[in-house]
Amino acid sequence: MLLEKFEGDFDETTSDMVSQIVAKTIIDVGPALLEQVNTRIHKNFNSDISECFEHPQYLNSALKDLFGDSFLGIVQTIKLRVEGLGLDDTKEFVSMLGV
Amino acid sequence: MQLVKQKNKTHVLEKVFAPYFEGKSHSLLIKGQPGTGKTTLALELLDMLKQNGLTNMGFYVSTRTSFNSLCLQYPWAKRFMHSENIMSFLNSNSYSSGSSAVIDARMGTADGLQDLVINALTTNKNSLIILDSWDSLAKEFDSNKRIKMEKSIGTISETQNGCVIFISEEPAESTVDYLVDGVVTLDRKKSDAVTMRTMSIDKMRATEIDKSQMVYTLYDSHFNILNNSAQHKYLNEKKLFDPIITRPGYISSGNSILDDILDGGFESGSVVFLELDQSLSDVIPTTILSNLISNTIRSNGSALVVAPPDKPSTNITKFVDGYCSDSELKNLHILSYDSDSSPLTMDPQKNYDIFNNKYAQLKKNAFPTVISIDYGKTIQGTTNPKKTNQFLMNQMRQIRKNNDVCMITSTTQQTDSSFCKSICDVHMNLSLKHGSVLLQTLRPFSGTFGMSLSVENNYPQYELIKLV
Incomplete structure (x- = not known):
């Protein structure tokens, strides 16, 4: 009921929502890991988690470097949560994230 | 015998x-x-x-x-x-x-x-x-x-x-x-x-x-x-809520056991998602919410409650009135459809403005604010999930920036609340098993607790005991 005001910039919202989901999922694995993932993305790609919607491959690479094979579980959780949004414009992100 | x-x-x-x-x-x-x-x-x-x-x-x-x-x-x-x-x-x-x-x-x-x-x-x-x-x-x-x-x-x-x-x-x-x-x-x-x-x-x-x-x-x-009483006993004598002082950077839930479970209460800037089984009596979540509100306004903070359309503001006030002083109650603000001043209307945009204005007004002072919103009946007013989620995104940004706490309640049937579940800081679930109320803390995961209502201190409160 409080929402009808929002009409505008949906792409930015999707990007925000996805980066929030990614950040929370990593925090769920271990609160200190978020900083590590962010640092890795920054070091390798001069980017950060807030841009992971536009560049899922950066996230994929950082998770793989840091977690080895267990990155699959984290990616799977991120994908499930992003798919839970039911938004069409997340499909490309989900497919590019891998697994 | x-x-x-x-x-x-x-x-x-x-x-x-x-x-x-x-x-x-x-x-x-x-x-x-x-x-x-x-x-x-x-x-x-x-x-x-x-x-x-x-x-x-x-x-x-x-x-x-x-x-x-x-x-x-x-x-x-x-x-x-x-x-x-x-x-x-x-x-x-x-x-x-x-x-x-x-x-x-x-x-x-x-x-x-x-x-x-x-x-x-x-x-x-x-x-x-x-x-x-x-x-x-x-x-x-x-x-x-x-x-x-x-x-x-x-x-x-x-x-x-x-x-x-x-x-x-x-x-x-x-x-x-x-x-x-x-x-x-x-x-x-x-x-x-x-x-x-x-x-x-x-x-x-x-x-x-x-x-x-x-x-x-x-x-x-x-x-x-587990005690399965879903109603508070009638109180002849009301007593002021005894506030819990928690450590800096945290806002107490108003319940010492829940604070311990959450390692000190709700961290300032948290979004709390409270998921409810549909068969639960309203008294259960209202008691959790009223304890959070009473504790906050009795500790110099303020509370802003957005009441759902089907519930009058008295649903909340009867759990707080008499347990906080008159001056403290001035810091409780309820936006409801039956309110005398600035009532919510059927115009969502106007409602959103009322909410934003009130929140901005409360944030003129430096005291912490707790906000309560019913997801299913208040937030989810559109068929477009993006709009719902955009509202949440904006809300969460403000809450985190202001170091406040927002408690969003939703029934388990609200399947499209998945975004809220994914990004909330605290996720709790209330359910009913064999007539007993169970509280499960899913994020951070701390286990499942039996919950029972109590008026032991002459105000409505709840007790939690871990299931082992």
């Missing part, structure tokens, strides 16, 4: 079992798989009966544990069991009258034990004997002798005004099921990392059974049956 009732004693165990033992019941069978809490229940019953003067002498006959290991597992049992009262086959009369005796039967024979039990019952009128476990004692007999022994013990117990508690791990019905006055089965199931324990009352002769299945927990080595 008449139970001497203690004033104000509301122990659920007593509520369930006192009427049974007050009557003419002389035997009880406790059944269940290993680890379900049979011994714990039996010892709790012995303690309860002794405290209420219902039994003079208690005997705990063990075929598998020593007195020392029993005391290690149940330190509270030392209150009514003493090492000088350990009985064996060699010194069966060494106990002192009035205390409870542990009979170490691990090395004994069944025949010897039969004599010991019958001797204990006949020489001590009005005594209670726990046979733990009856299976291991009875397996040495053939079926005829077993029935004869069970009948003998039952008859002597009755004539001596005593009581025998049989403990059994045999899942199938046996002869003792038919001979005893009451049968209780304990069960344990594990699902979603939760150990759910249920007690079924299969029979209790001459006793009215209100509820045949109950949830219990073995927290702190006690047999705690």
Whole structure:
């Protein structure tokens, strides 16, 4: 009921929502890991988690470097949560994230 | 046997079992798989009966544990069991009258034990004997002798005004099921990392059974049956809510146990998602919310509640009014459809402006604010999930920036609340199992707790006990 005001910039919202989901999922694995993932993305790609919607491959690479094979579980959780949004414009992100 | 009732004693165990033992019941069978809490229940019953003067002498006959290991597992049992009262086959009369005796039967024979039990019952009128476990004692007999022994013990117990508690791990019905006055089965199931324990009352002769299945927990080595009262008792006298001071950077939930579970309360800047089972009474989430509000406004903070369209603002105020001072209540702001000033309307944009203006107004001071919003009825006002989520995104940004706390409630049926679940800082779930309210903390995961309402301090509050 409080929402009808929002009409505008949906792409930015999707990007925000996805980066929030990614950040929370990593925090769920271990609160200190978020900083590590962010640092890795920054070091390798001069980017950060807030841009992971536009560049899922950066996230994929950082998770793989840091977690080895267990990155699959984290990616799977991120994908499930992003798919839970039911938004069409997340499909490309989900497919590019891998697994 | 008449139970001497203690004033104000509301122990659920007593509520369930006192009427049974007050009557003419002389035997009880406790059944269940290993680890379900049979011994714990039996010892709790012995303690309860002794405290209420219902039994003079208690005997705990063990075929598998020593007195020392029993005391290690149940330190509270030392209150009514003493090492000088350990009985064996060699010194069966060494106990002192009035205390409870542990009979170490691990090395004994069944025949010897039969004599010991019958001797204990006949020489001590009005005594209670726990046979733990009856299976291991009875397996040495053939079926005829077993029935004869069970009948003998039952008859002597009755004539001596005593009581025998049989403990059994045999899942199938046996002869003792038919001979005893009451049968209780304990069960344990594990699902979603939760150990759910249920007690079924299969029979209790001459006793009215209100509820045949109950949830219990073995927290702190006690047999705690969850209270299932879903209403607060009427309060004649109201008392000001006693605020909890928590550590810097945190806002207290208003409940010290929940604060401990969350390692200090809600971290400032948190979004709390409280998911509700649809069958739950409104009183449960309202009590959680009112404790958070009372604690905050009694600690110089403010609260902003967006009431759902189908609930009047009095739903909240009746849980806070009288428990906070008049000046503190000025810091409680309720946006509702029945409000006199700035009521919510059917125009969503206007509602959003009312909300934003109010929040901005509250943020002119530096005090923390708690916000409560009903997701299903207030936020989810559109078919476009992006709009819903965009509102949440904006809201969360503000909450985190201002170091406030926002509690969003939603029923489990609101499947499209998945975004909120994914990104909230605290995710709790309230559900109903066999009439008992369970609170599960999913993020951070801290387990499942039985929740019961209380007015012990003369204001509505709740108690939590961990399911183990």
